Amino acid sequence: MTEQSRLAYPMSNAREQSLARQRVVAGSRMRLERFLQRRGYQPVTTPMLEPTDLFLKKSGGELAARMYSFTDPSGRRVSLRPEFTSSVVQAFVDGDLPGPLPQRWCYSGPVFRYEKGGDSGEFEQLGAELIGAGSVAADAEMLALAVQGLTVLGVRGHRLRIGHVGVVAAMYEALGLSERSSMFLMGSLAALRSGSESPEDVRAKAAQLGLLAPEANEHVSRITRAMAPEDAAEMVRSFVGQGVAGSTGQRTPDEILRRYLKKLRLADEPGAFEKGLALCGELARAAGPAARVRGRLTRIASRFRIRKSVLAPLEGVLTALEQYDLRGVSVVLDLGLARGLAYYTGLQFDIEHQRIHGTHALGGGGRYDDLIGALGGKRPTPAIGFAYGLDHVARLLPVGFADDDVDGPAQVLVTAQETAFSEAVATAERLRAQGIPAELDLESKSDAAAAKYARQRGIETIMRVGQDGRVAEQFV
Structure with missing residues (x-):
């Protein structure tokens, strides 16, 4: 390789960043880790080098052409990790992440992907995975985390774009289309x-x-x-049969x-x-503020004689998300959002900002309920996650941005009956605002189940919210 080509193709963003910008990335990482840990997400580390097949099982060919892969001295094909989710899920499947469900994990570190235009192949990523919770409450928690984390950093002007692979697939199925045609049309949404x-x-x-x-x-x-x-x-x-008699x-x-x-x-x-x-064209054009597009999607379903119940999973997520204070961050509903079709099974979303250009610039994620089975899990286990691109996030923060030390794990478990879930969310949010790490029970556990879970997690206090909004405190 010539000196000119070496300089034109750097392998690390860090070499080009000023020390001040590196401190911004480090400070945002610490603050986001503390933010996630206050919500019950425990830090986990994964190998930087993994078998290539691990990542191909998750994303198929979508990442294959962008991975840095090679053959190690033993003859195995290995790759620098292009993302964290596969490694976290594999660790769960292998039994390396013991504990009750649901499990909440967070991670941070470099990932490696080729980007067109000679951009760096190394990027700082931070994200979270929620394993074992398949409810709309879990979807809403993940969406709120992705939005609120940036707000905690001081970012303003970001926007949440929501899609739902499961709903789109169900709409095509209602039209009688084959799975192949449905996947083909979903993959054509972005181009249309x-x-x-x-x-x-x-x-x-x-x-x-x-x-x-x-x-x-x-x-x-x-x-x-x-x-x-x-x-x-x-x-x-x-x-x-007669026309093909004989070989x-x-x-x-x-x-x-x-x-x-x-x-x-x-x-x-x-x-x-x-x-x-025709439905594909309608969905490609139906993007905008969630309050407006919800009604438009109902009308589209009616025109194509698709049952309104097909939209129920998306409606449930949006309703659950209303329990969280997003501090004015706009929510865009866009069923034309179709990426990661090889592994997303339901909700998917992106975090955008007008100052950051490019696809999925700040981060995004979604639900991947089939991945645990694909990686060897013995039973179907729902899961959802998201990740930020910290290099892009840092561009929205001022030089001199700094942070304090990271908090420990959650100290309080907030639980409630299903009818009092909104009060439980409000209680957990108040505790977090006061600097008290609080984890939210997404399954409305019984007193005994909540106490068992808290002991296993090392949580000393349970706050159970009644239907009247009163909070009963229990020390485990």
Whole structure:
């Protein structure tokens, strides 16, 4: 490598930052760690070098081309970590993170990804993972953390953009689209929204991928999808069996029939695909303040004869989020937000700021309920997380930004019956504002279960909020 190319492709942002800017990054890290620990998130460390396959299981090919991977002396393919979630989840699956569910973990450190334009390949990341909680209350807690953490640093003008992969997938399913076509259209949302692709472009791509049944086969395709696989195979064999008698090339007649049947069953009717494409266009345009877009999404569902209940998961998250004080941070609802389709299963979100340009500049996250199973978990376990890009966050903070020492783990567990959840949130927030670390019970545990959980977590005080708003204090 020449001296010129070496200088044009630095491997560390830190080399280019002034000492003052590095102190800003360090100060923001300490303050955010303290913020998360006050909410029950315990720090965890992960290896900087992991087997390449670990990250591919999470993101498929989305990160593969951007990872720094190589073969170690033993012949294993390894990679510098491009993110933390996979390592944290693998540690949970391997039993290295013992304790009751839900588990709250936070982390910070460098990650390594190639970025176009010769930007640095090393970035400072800080984030949190909530494992074992699948409720809308857990989704709302994660959204509030991501917003409030920046506010605690003194950042102003940031915005929360919310999408929901699960809701979009359910809308396409309601139209009768295949899973392949649904994933294809969800992956086309961003291009349609930006205008980089037209509906005609998307339709042509779908035809090239074999997602549309030829007009002559449309009726047969519809029938085979409605039949049991063995019945569909027998019907197709009776139609075309004589035409493939004997071996054709290197394939046997059965192999040819199975291949033909698979194409019939996976292809969508042009009419159904056109409805899906029209819905895709509507969703790509339906972005804006949550209060306004909620009504628009209901009208869109009605026009496409989709049950309103399909939108319930998103409505539940937004309602739960209303219990938190976001200090005026605007919330944008955008079902055209479609990234990380390889692993996100429900809620997904980004934190944006007009002064920071680029995709997902300040941070983001979402729900990844299938990842624990993909990494070897023995039982389905819901999980959700998010991460900040600290290098970008630091650009919004003044030089001289500093911080005090980090607090310890949560000292108080705030719990309540489901009907008093909003009062429990308010109680926990008041304690945190006073500098008292408080963890919120998301499952409305019984007195005995709450006491057991508190003892396991090393929490000495439980505050149970009654329906009348009164708080009963219990020392464990």
